[in-house]
Amino acid sequence: MTEKTxxxxxxxxxxxxxxxxxxxxxEDFWVGRDYEHESEVLALNKLLSNRHxxxxxxxxxGYGRISPVLLDYADKLILVDPSTKQLNIAKERxxxxxxxxxxxxxxxxxxxxxxxxxxxxxxxxxSHHLAEPGPTFKEISRALKPxxxxxxxxxxxxxxxxxxxxxxxxxxxxxxxxxxxQKANGITDNxxxxxxxxxYIAQLMALNKLLxxxxxxVSNLRSSYLKGHLKLxxxxxxxxxxxxxxxxxNFGPSMFFLVKKED
Ligand SMILES: C[S@@+](CC[C@H](N)C(=O)[O-])C[C@H]1O[C@@H](n2cnc3c(N)ncnc32)[C@H](O)[C@@H]1O
Numbered sequence: 708m709t710e711k712t713x714x715x716x717x718x719x720x721x722x723x724x725x726x727x728x729x730x731x732x733x734e735d736f737w738v739g740r741d742y743e744h745e746s747e748v749l750a751l752n753k754l755l756s757n758r759h760x761x762x763x764x765x766x767x768x769g770y771g772r773i774s775p776v777l778l779d780y781a782d783k784l785i786l787v788d789p790s791t792k793q794l795n796i797a798k799e800r801x802x803x804x805x806x807x808x809x810x811x812x813x814x815x816x817x818x819x820x821x822x823x824x825x826x827x828x829x830x831x832x833x834s835h836h837l838a839e840p841g842p843t844f845k846e847i848s849r850a851l852k853p854x855x856x857x858x859x860x861x862x863x864x865x866x867x868x869x870x871x872x873x874x875x876x877x878x879x880x881x882x883x884x885x886x887x888x889q890k891a892n893g894i895t896d897n898x899x900x901x902x903x904x905x906x907y908i909a910q911l912m913a914l915n916k917l918l919x920x921x922x923x924x925v926s927n928l929r930s931s932y933l934k935g936h937l938k939l940x941x942x943x944x945x946x947x948x949x950x951x952x953x954x955x956x957n958f959g960p961s962m963f964f965l966v967k968k969e970d
Contacts, residue, residue: 723815725836725898726769726790733769733793741939743926746946747831747860747961748776750923753950754858754965755780760826766818766847767833771797771807777829778804787812787819816842820850831860831963835900838884840908844915851968857917859964860925864902866960882907905957908964917966924953925961 726733737744751773763781765774770793771786778784786801787810788794794809801807810819815837818828828847834840840861847857863869865880873880884901905922912919927949928934928942953959 722813723789723836724791724813726788727792728898729792734796737772742934742942742946743929744772745939745943746926746950747773747963749943749947750925750950750963751776751829751831751858753923754921754963758856760856762825763827763829764818764820764825764850766828766830767836768797769793769832771801773829773831774801774804774807777827778806781827782806783808785810785820789813816846818843818846818850822849823852823855825850826852826855828855828857830857832862834860834903834908835862836898838886838899838901840884840903841911841914844911844917848915848917848968853968853970855968856920857964857966857968859908859912859917859966861905861908861962861964862900862902863905863957863960863962865904865906865957867956867958869902880904905962908962912964912966916969918969919964920967921965922954923950923963924957924959925950925963927953927959929960 758780760781762783762785763777764785764787765771765777766787768774768786768788769790774784774786774797783806784804785808786794786797788797789812791811794811798809812819828851830847837843847859851857864885870880882904884903887900887902909919927946933942954962
């Protein structure tokens with residue numbers, strides 16, 4: 708277990724260590740969100756099934772919530788995050804794994820890996836903090852080996868309920884990212900949050916030589932009413948079935964793309 712800081716602190720760059728906020732507990736955010744967590748685990752297992760990777764990166768991995776899933780499919784995992792607090796929690800939670808390296812990044816759009824070295828990169832719930840994901844995709848593409856894969860999760864502005872909302876206002880879903888405030892999830896109030904249009908995301912992926920291999924619609928039943936009335940097991944059974952079916956409709960609040968770097 709080692710830690711490196713790859714990019715030098717740059718005074719001119721604004722900090723992206725939002726999750727160092729002492730008043731915010733990201734582990735607490737997940738209390739009562741078993742459905743969302745398990746839905747994401749289902750999606751990751753579906754996309755990674757029958758694959759194995761030498762070197763994987765959990766990019767913006769936070770406290771390592773999804774790292775144990777990734778470790779089922781990789782010989783070695785690099786957990787990257789700008790937050791020292793999250794990295795320290797991750798080190799405790801993942802202590803039993805000896806094949807995890809912890810790396811702090813302090814620069815936006817920077818993937819701390821040499822060119823063409825990663826077999827897999829997974830980025831879940833990070834696009835939420837990116838006003839313009841293009842530069843990050845460029846970095847991901849640079850760091851992946853030719854034929855290497857990435858799972859990129861997108862906070863979906865075009866989800867079904869939002870589409871109905873835009874339609875009722877006789878508007879289309881904005882093409883590019885939509886700022887959704889700076890206080891979502893109770894985190895420090897200078898943290899930017901954005902949703903994205905999956906069609907635009909697909910264009911950015913293509914521009915960066917990331918070919919879409921598969922796509923899943925995730926957390927499709929996210930609703931406090933349903934969560935209050937249905938058993939978790941039932942919700943997950945439905946979720947498991949509909950993730951691929953609803954993907955072409957960009958239905959859910961979260962879209963998981965499996966992409967492959969062009970050979
Ligand atoms: C919502 S948490 C998600 C953590 C983890 N991926 C998960 O799904 O539980 C967002 C994480 O992204 C990190 N982060 C925020 N902005 C980032 C950026 N520009 N590049 C990389 N990571 C970032 C945060 O420090 C935080 O740990």
